[in-house]
Amino acid sequence: MKAKYLKKHGFGSIFYWLIAVLLVFLFLYPIYFVVVSSFKDNNEIWYTMFSLPEEVEWLNYQDAIFNVGILRSVLNSFLLSAGATLVIVIVGTMGAYPISRHIIRGAKQLKLYYLIGLMVPAYGMLIPMVKLFTQLGLRDKYWPMILLYAGINFPISMYLIIGYLDSVSREIDEAALIDGCTVPQTLFRVIFPLCGPGISTAGILTFLNVYNELVFANTLLQRKSMMTISVTLLGLKGERFTSWGVMFAAIVLSILPILIVYLLMQEKIEAGVTNGAVKG
Amino acid sequence: MKRNIVLAVVCMLLISMMPIMASGNEENTASDGKTVVRILTRFSNPGNPREKYFQDMVAKFNEENPDIDLQDLSISDEGSRDTRFKTSIASGDPIEVFNFLGYAANLDYVRDGVVTDISGEMEADPEWVAAYKDNLFGPVRYDEFGISGIYGMPIDPYGVCCFYNKAIFDELGIPLPETWEEIEAATPALLAAGYTPMAFGAMENYRGGHFYTALSMKAYGSEFKDALISGEEKWNGEKAVNLISYMKHLYDIGVFGENNMAYNADGELSRLENKQAAIIFTGSWNLAAVNAFSNADDLVCMGFPYFESVPEHKDDWMGGPDCFISISSKPGDPDYEATLRVLKYFTSYEYLKGQYEYCNGSGTYPVTFDETIPADRLTNEFNSYYSNATDMIGEIEQYDAMASLIDIVRTNLQTIFTGAEPQAIGDAIQLEVDTWRSMNNY
Incomplete structure (x- = not known):
């Protein structure tokens, strides 16, 4: 055999x-x-790193949920990521279309202008952003953070979408116009569905970037009720004592929503990532 | 079908998040005429009794002071705490109440006016500071730099110490070693029995920094620190390199065991509790944790080992005040009165006594308590050594105005465990010191 x-x-x-x-x-x-x-205490994690827990420590999950408030942090991260993704998908597509099709004058220059956004490190803007947010009272609020995250991710998303749009034949636009579509109708009814994989790639990248972002979240979202997952997890790393079991339980709980989203949208995500590999 | 489910879920999420996002976070909107005071510490981990006590007291303060909105921005991760603090200063809106490390390394914050002198308030309210031990304020006085005043209230005095697993030594018939010579002598027997003589979790670089200072006190006393800071001694000089060489020697003969870069201070504690390590070098901050160990009855607390050949420095310690609570608001600021109230609340005798009782006595405190619960055995053992200290200093680098020195020294000492040579380590540190001093005309 x-x-x-x-x-x-x-x-x-x-x-x-x-x-x-x-x-x-x-x-x-x-x-x-x-x-x-996530089911062990600190001592067991260090002592028997690879084996199954001798006694299941459910208390870690109880602490992660009730004392640490990880579910609130997961919700915060999710809202910020979903919000920024939504803005990127809508605004990014609308912004990319006229540049790709040269509908407006100076499209090339505009494309170059957005390139600056890729070249300037986002964290270089940290202090001015903190100052701006403080002066305008925008700290610890969702919408300003969503717009900030969307802005940071806008240039790369634009370039991804423009790259995909360029590969879609202009004759399709012309056919739509001849059939009576206005420019917005052409964009949202004809081009948008055709560019699904490109837009998905931009959306997924934005979502993941925001979900894992730490520096802006740490400085601009400081109240406990507004903290995102990454900031909350850092709060468990004590001055001279770290609650490893609780931290792992919190990590498991923070992975779950992403896992659910992934299982529900598996095909789109995989297509988007693969597409990104080719087009990006 | 699947597509419909996805669409339904996405729509539900979007609809549900709209009201939340539209309103922002109600708690963060202007606080109805309340004075907003922010407090930044490293107490954010509710798994630690002391940090949980702090969080509970923040909630209690808000209940008892309806005219103040005390916002707790604490985060225990040092880097994240520093980012928050520094960005708040750089953006012109310094956090009102914060933990401050003092010493010369933080001189710039005082010189630039970020930290407020509270000596006037201390004089005006003697009851507030009556129970405090006077010798703990040294690191927040800057008279030698021409700056008068006191710039913080000590909250966390400490002393380095060792925990011994007496059961291991009894099993092997070895008396508890108090000197380095005795530890070296006991090492072969401990290793042969499968024990790590002294667990050293070098994954975190502060372990090496603490050890170096503690060792320097036993070898040379505090004069060595003074000479290093004044530049009379060099980090690559004979005395300094001898200390590094001795650390490397201990590592080479197996005192620290193996794979030191693979675990940290938590790993040291685990090795002590699991009877893998005979001794751990730590500090009074771990008294509460060790008291809770399943084998706490087998453990004893002793001072950091000294050298038989240098008995005159037997009681010279690394320790003292470690952390202070300071304020940035100035007299005349609209939030000054509220800020001061927060400062006094979290440094009050009642707060510290409550913490002592909440943590079941373990640890060291900046005030002397009158009637309270008796301390545990390990704390008493610690205090029996601590009270005999004839001289005490913080980590050497803290006394240097070069703020980055602490990280440079710690990181370079960490390389002992990756095979670096002592002289090369000393040279690397001294090079950085020379560069900084020449750039700053120091």
């Missing part, structure tokens, strides 16, 4: 499977570690 299999598939196939199993292990191991550690 073994010899027959080897004859049919060759050693290459075995090598392929070995690598595949190794990769599965490499990718699953951190998840296993986080989940298992």
